[in-house]
Amino acid sequence: MNFIFTEEQMQFKDAIKSFLIDECSPKSIREGWDTKKSFNPDRWKGLFELGVLNSNLPEDKGGLGMDQVTLALMVEEMGYAGLPEPVAEQTFLVNDLISLLPKDIGKAIEETYDAGAKYISLAHPLAPNPLFIADSAGLILFDDSQCKFIAKEDLNFEIIASNDPSREIYKINSTNNVISSAENFEELNSAVSARGALMTAALLIGLAQKMIDLSSAYVLDRTQFGKPIGSFQAVKHMLADVAVKIEFAKPAVYRAAYSLSENNPKSALHCAHAKLMCAQAAELACKNSIQAHGAMGYTWEMDLHIYMRKAWSMMACWGNEDRQQDIIFKTLSSTSEELGVLYTF
Amino acid sequence: MKIKFTKEENTFRREVRSWLESHVPKKPLLSLDTKEGFEQHREWERTLNQGNWAMVTWPKEYGGRGLDLIQWLIFEEEYYRAEAPTRVNQNGVFLLGPTLMEFGTHEQKSKFLNAMATGDHIWAQGWSEPGAGSDMAAIRTTAVLEGDHYKINGQKTWSSRATYADWTFGLFRTDLESERHRGLSFILVPLDLPGITVRPIPQLDGEPGFAEIYFDDVEVPVENLLGGDGDGWKIAMATAGFERGLMLRSPARFQQTAAKLMELYLAKQDHCSPMIQAKIVEAWAQSESYALSIYHTASKMLAGGSIGSESSLGKIFWSELDHMMHQTALKILGASAELSQESQDDAAKWIKGFMFSYAGPIYAGTNEIQKNIIAERLLGLPK
Numbered sequence: 001m002n003f004i005f006t007e008e009q010m011q012f013k014d015a016i017k018s019f020l021i022d023e024c025s026p027k028s029i030r031e032g033w034d035t036k037k038s039f040n041p042d043r044w045k046g047l048f049e050l051g052v053l054n055s056n057l058p059e060d061k062g063g064l065g066m067d068q069v070t071l072a073l074m075v076e077e078m079g080y081a082g083l084p085e086p087v088a089e090q091t092f093l094v095n096d097l098i099s100l101l102p103k104d105i106g107k108a109i110e111e112t113y114d115a116g117a118k119y120i121s122l123a124h125p126l127a128p129n130p131l132f133i134a135d136s137a138g139l140i141l142f143d144d145s146q147c148k149f150i151a152k153e154d155l156n157f158e159i160i161a162s163n164d165p166s167r168e169i170y171k172i173n174s175t176n177n178v179i180s181s182a183e184n185f186e187e188l189n190s191a192v193s194a195r196g197a198l199m200t201a202a203l204l205i206g207l208a209q210k211m212i213d214l215s216s217a218y219v220l221d222r223t224q225f226g227k228p229i230g231s232f233q234a235v236k237h238m239l240a241d242v243a244v245k246i247e248f249a250k251p252a253v254y255r256a257a258y259s260l261s262e263n264n265p266k267s268a269l270h271c272a273h274a275k276l277m278c279a280q281a282a283e284l285a286c287k288n289s290i291q292a293h294g295a296m297g298y299t300w301e302m303d304l305h306i307y308m309r310k311a312w313s314m315m316a317c318w319g320n321e322d323r324q325q326d327i328i329f330k331t332l333s334s335t336s337e338e339l340g341v342l343y344t345f
Numbered sequence: 346m347k348i349k350f351t352k353e354e355n356t357f358r359r360e361v362r363s364w365l366e367s368h369v370p371k372k373p374l375l376s377l378d379t380k381e382g383f384e385q386h387r388e389w390e391r392t393l394n395q396g397n398w399a400m401v402t403w404p405k406e407y408g409g410r411g412l413d414l415i416q417w418l419i420f421e422e423e424y425y426r427a428e429a430p431t432r433v434n435q436n437g438v439f440l441l442g443p444t445l446m447e448f449g450t451h452e453q454k455s456k457f458l459n460a461m462a463t464g465d466h467i468w469a470q471g472w473s474e475p476g477a478g479s480d481m482a483a484i485r486t487t488a489v490l491e492g493d494h495y496k497i498n499g500q501k502t503w504s505s506r507a508t509y510a511d512w513t514f515g516l517f518r519t520d521l522e523s524e525r526h527r528g529l530s531f532i533l534v535p536l537d538l539p540g541i542t543v544r545p546i547p548q549l550d551g552e553p554g555f556a557e558i559y560f561d562d563v564e565v566p567v568e569n570l571l572g573g574d575g576d577g578w579k580i581a582m583a584t585a586g587f588e589r590g591l592m593l594r595s596p597a598r599f600q601q602t603a604a605k606l607m608e609l610y611l612a613k614q615d616h617c618s619p620m621i622q623a624k625i626v627e628a629w630a631q632s633e634s635y636a637l638s639i640y641h642t643a644s645k646m647l648a649g650g651s652i653g654s655e656s657s658l659g660k661i662f663w664s665e666l667d668h669m670m671h672q673t674a675l676k677i678l679g680a681s682a683e684l685s686q687e688s689q690d691d692a693a694k695w696i697k698g699f700m701f702s703y704a705g706p707i708y709a710g711t712n713e714i715q716k717n718i719i720a721e722r723l724l725g726l727p728k
C-alpha cells in the first residue's frame with residue numbers, strides 16, 4: 001500500500017497548473033463570454049503543445065499513455081482554473097474510450113482525428129448537449145442502445161444557452177451518414193458513464209477548492225465592525241465546513257481513478273462514490289462562499305460565479321448526487337457481504 | 346502510487362486474523378465502566394500483549410513489532426472485524442505511548458511503555474478542569490517543585506476511565522507566576538498516591554465512564570516529569586496532533602458501524618421509509634472516504650511527511666459521521682429504539698452507541714474549537 005503520488009504525477013499537475021495561471025485568468029474567461037467565443041484556439045494550441053490533449057492516448061497513437069490518476073490530477077487543475085475548453089472531455093471521455101470503441105467508429109475517429117487541431121465532441125443521455133460542436137471534427141453520440149459517430153458535416157445542430165456562459169452547448173437536430181454500432185454497447189456505456197462521473201468529480205473538487213481560496217482571500221480583505229470579517233467565528237466555521245468536505249472527497253477521486261487504471265470491477269462504484277462526495281463538497285462550497293461574500297457574491301462583477309456556474313453544470317451532468325446514490329445503493333444492496341472494513345481496497 | 350495491499354501486508358492480515366479468531370473472548374466482556382468489566386478488559390490487554398499485539402508500531406524492546414502505520418491500520422481492521430473488546434488502555438497505547446516515544450527519557454520509556462503493554466498501568470488523561478475545558482490554557486492545578494518531588498494541588502475533571510485506572514497524565518502549572526500556555530508541565534501521576542481522591546461521574550448511560558480527580562498535597566517524584574519543566578504545552582500539542590488525529594479513531598470502527606447499519610436496514614427494510622436509503626449510502630460513502638483519507642495520510646507519513654492541524658478535519662468528519670449513522674439506526678429500529686434491555690435487533694447496543702455518539706463532537710477538543718483551528722491554521726484567517 002502506497003497511497004501517494006509519484007514525482008512524475010506531481011510534475012504533470014504542476015505544469016498544467018502554472019500554464020493555466022497564465023493562460024486561463026478570470027479576465028480571459030470573461031473575454032470569451034463577451035465575444036461569445038469561449039473556445040480559445042490559442043489556449044487550445046498551448047494545451048496541445050504542452051502534451052495535455054493527447055496525453056492519455058496510447059503511445060502507438062501518438063500519446064503518452066498517461067494513466068487515469070495523473071489525468072485526474074490534471075483535470076482537478078482544469079476545474080480550479082475554470083477552463084472553458086473541453087480538455088477534460090476530450091481526454092477523460094474520448095481518448096480514454098478509443099480502445100473500447102467499435103472498430104468502425106474508432107477508425108472513423110482516427111481518420112478525422114488530427115490530434116491537437118481538432119476536437120471530438122460527445123453526447124450521452126447523462127450529458128445530452130454536446131460542447132463546442134462548431135470547433136469539432138465530429139460527434140460521438142450515445143443513445144439508449146447504440147453508440148454512433150457522426151462527422152461534423154453530417155450534423156444538423158443549433159446552439160443553445162447554458163447557464164454557464166463558458167459552456168457552448170448544442171442541440172442535435174438530425175444526423176446523416178451515421179456510423180453506428182451496438183456491439184459491446186453495454187460495456188462501452190458503463191465505461192463512459194463511470195468516466196463521466198469521475199471527470200465531473202475531479203472538476204468539481206478543483207472548483208470547490210477555488211471557491212474556498214477566493215472566499216478566504218475575500219474575508220481577510222473585507223472589514224466590518226473595524227476588523228476583517230474572517231475573524232468572525234460564524235464566517236470561519238462556514239469555510240472550515242467546506243474544507244472538511246473537500247478533504248474527504250479528494251481521496252475518493254484518486255482511488256476511483258486508480259480503480260479505472262487497474263480495470264477494477266468495482267470502478268463504477270468507486271466513480272459514483274467520487275462524484276457523490278465531490279458534488280456535496282462543491283454544493284457546500286457554492287453556498288458558503290457566496291454567503292461569505294455578502295452582496296458582492298451575488299454580483300456578476302465578482303469572479304466567484306465563474307466557478308459556481310461551472311460547478312452547477314458539473315453537478316448536473318453525468319449523473320447528479322441522487323443518481324450516484326442510487327448506483328451506490330444498488331451495488332451495496334446486491335453485494336452486501338462485500339461492504340465494509342475489508343473491501344475498501 | 347499503489348492503492349493495494351502487498352503480499353506481505355496480506356500475510357500479516359492473515360496472521361492477525363487467525364490469532365484473533367482463536368483468542369477473542371466468545372462471550373462479550375462486561376462493560377468496562379464497571380469494576381469487574383474493567384478487570385476483564387485489563388485481562389484482555391494482557392492476552393493481547395502475550396501475542397505481541399499491544400501496539401504493533403512500537404519497537405520490539407517495548408513490546409511492539411516495529412511495524413508501520415499501514416500494518417497498524419490492517420491490525421485495526423481485523424480487530425474490528427473480530428469484534429474484539431474495546432481497548433481499555435487506549436489513552437496509554439494510542440496517546441501517551443507515542444508521546445513518550447518522542448519526549449520520554451530512556452528510563453521513562455522502559456518503565457512506562459512495558460507496563461502499558463502488559464496492562465499493568467491503565468491510563469487516564471488529566472487535561473480538563475472545572476475552569477479549563479475548551480480553554481485548556483486556563484489550567485490552575487499547581488505542581489510546586491520541592492526538592493525531589495512536585496507537590497500537586499487542585500482538581501481535574503471529565504477524566505475518562507479514571508474511576509478504575511492506575512495512572513493519569515496531564516498538564517499542571519509548575520510556574521505559579523505564569524499565565525496561559527507558559528509555565529505548564531506534563532506530569533505522570535499514579536492514582537493511588539496519598540492525597541488523591543477520585544470521584545466517579547455517571548455518564549449519559551448511567552455508568553461512571555469518567556471521574557473528577559482531586560489533588561490535596563500530592564507528592565509526585567520529579568522523575569515523573571515528561572520533557573522539561575515548562576514544556577508541557579508543546580508536548581500536549583504533540584499528543585493532540587497527528588498521532589491522535591490518526592490513532593484516536595481508526596477507520597475500521599466506522600466502516601464496521603456502516604456495515605452493521607446496512608445489515609440492520611436489509612433486515613428491516615420492509616418496515617422503514619425509502620428515505621432511509623440515502624442515509625445508508627452516506628454511511629458507506631463517508632466511512633469509505635474516511636478510510637481512504639487515513640490511508641492517504643499514513644502513506645504520506647511513511648514517505649516522511651508530517652501532519653499537524655489537518656487532524657482537526659478528521660475529528661469533525663468522523664464524529665459527525667458516527668452520530669449520523671447511529672441516528673439512522675434508531676430510525677430504522679422504529680419503536681424498538683427505546684428498548685434498553687437485550688432484544689433481537691440489538692436495539693440496546695445501538696442506543697448506547699447513539700448516546701455515545703453525542704460525545705464525539707465534544708471530547709478531544711470540541712468541533713467548534715477544531716473549526717477555529719482549521720480556519721486559522723489551514724485557511725489563514727485571523728484570530
Ligand SMILES: Cc1cc2nc3c(=O)[nH]c(=O)nc-3n(C[C@H](O)[C@H](O)[C@H](O)COP(=O)(O)OP(=O)(O)OC[C@H]3O[C@@H](n4cnc5c(N)ncnc54)[C@H](O)[C@@H]3O)c2cc1C
Nearest residue numbers: 470471472473478479503504505704707708709710711713
Ligand atoms: C465522553 C467524554 C470524555 C472525556 N474524557 C476526557 C478525558 O479523559 N480527559 C480530559 O481531560 N477531558 C475529557 N473530556 C472533556 C473534554 O475534553 C471537554 O469536555 C472539552 O474540551 C470541552 O470543554 P467543556 O466541556 O468545558 O466545554 P466548554 O469549553 O464549556 O464548551 C461548551 C460549548 O461552548 C463552545 N465553545 C467554547 N469555547 C469556544 C470558542 N472559543 N469558540 C467556539 N465555541 C466555543 C464549545 O464548542 C461547546 O460547544 C471528556 C468529555 C467527554 C464528553
